């Protein structure tokens with residue numbers, strides 16, 4: 001069975017439609033209308049008896065689904081912390097899909113496996129982490145947190161003479177888990193997935209920016225896992241890593257860093273001081289799809305001593321060849337998976353150091369500008385804008401929520417809501433390479449118009 005003769009025409013048509021999509025993305029509404037979303041019904045229904053051609057699939061998706069996407073690859077999507085995809089990563093993703101590599105083993109995809117190794121080395125270099133650490137490429141920071149915590153679980157219990165891989169947690173020595181009151185929900189989820197429980201944690205109080213108070217740490221010992229963060233999802237703040245890591249080191253505890261986006265600030269000489277001390281941890285989780293704009297999806301787990309991750313993740317079967325160097329699936333929860341290292345490598349290689357520095361510094365500058373401008377017209381900024389996150393209050397919770405609704409309905413730009421230390425807030429997150437000065441101006445106009453309509 002071979003591809004239809006005219007398939008290369010279909011691919012050209014795909015390219016044309018993709019280019020059209022990208023060409024218009026900066027001018028359209030950021031979120032689709034309810035009607036457009038309603039149109040997705042056309043794609044539902046039971047499996048028809050006869051299939052359709054790739055051309056028909058293409059037309060259906062482009063005509064019906066594309067209009068119902070969120071324009072997060074353009075420059076005015078400030079919801080959650082969502083990156084776009086840099087052009088170098090996008091073209092890599094097309095080719096990668098065409099190659100359709102299963103990246104579990106070197107023998108299954110030499111290119112996929114090796115690009116993953118190269119990409120991981122680039123990440124270690126860019127984030128300033130110790131050489132010799134290693135890890136894997138996963139779907140996102142949640143799975144990276146999960147993978148790192150699994151490695152920590154293995155290592156801590158191994159020291160206590162307990163092999164968790166073969167014996168599980170029943171009857172195992174207890175591990176004390178320390179997180180901050182501002183721990184990201186994905187860390188709690190990861191803790192529950194590895195059997196530690198979401199509530200069975202010691203929560204360390206935080207300061208007004210959400211930074212863990214190192215003076216309020218409980219006693220640590222060699223059976224303690226401390227989870228700290230680089231880049232709070234609301235304020236962008238960083239835990240005092242140096243102090244925490246020093247104490248943890250002395251006690252023999254394991255420190256894990258949730259650095260989904262914040263860790264990337266390390267690449268910029270202007271922001272590097274924020275990430276000081278995080279390199280002293282034992283494991284790190286971060287995202288490719290947020291600040292480095294790799295395109296969805298891409299997360300990265302790194303462990304100071306990769307053997308701990310290997311011990312927690314490795315599998316063997318009669319039909320697996322002997323390890324030939326680093327075998328990708330010995331370091332991640334998945335066996336079969338996409339060769340995500342391809343896009344990760346492409347994003348970093350295409351940006352280069354200067355491109356990455358510019359991306360980080362430009363987006364931080366835009367966040368600062370948003371905050372200054374909104375403050376100058378009387379709205380309250382609830383956080384110290386240290387990187388790319390801004391929290392705005394428009395007065396009462398009702399007013400703030402009404403402003404957010406208006407902004408989302410108009411959809412010239414898109415911001416979400418959150419709560420910061422008991423106060424309702426609008427969160428502006430600027431991680432996308434695609435955001436430019438004009439996007440910031442247009443968005444500020446839209447935000448101020450909505451606020452004026454609500455607050456007078």
Ligand SMILES: *Cc1c(COP(=O)(O)O)cnc(C)c1O
Nearest residue numbers: 140141142184186233258260287
């Ligand atoms: C986004 C985020 C996560 C979760 O990452 P996913 O890629 O969505 O799985 C974890 N921690 C922080 C601080 C985040 O911002």
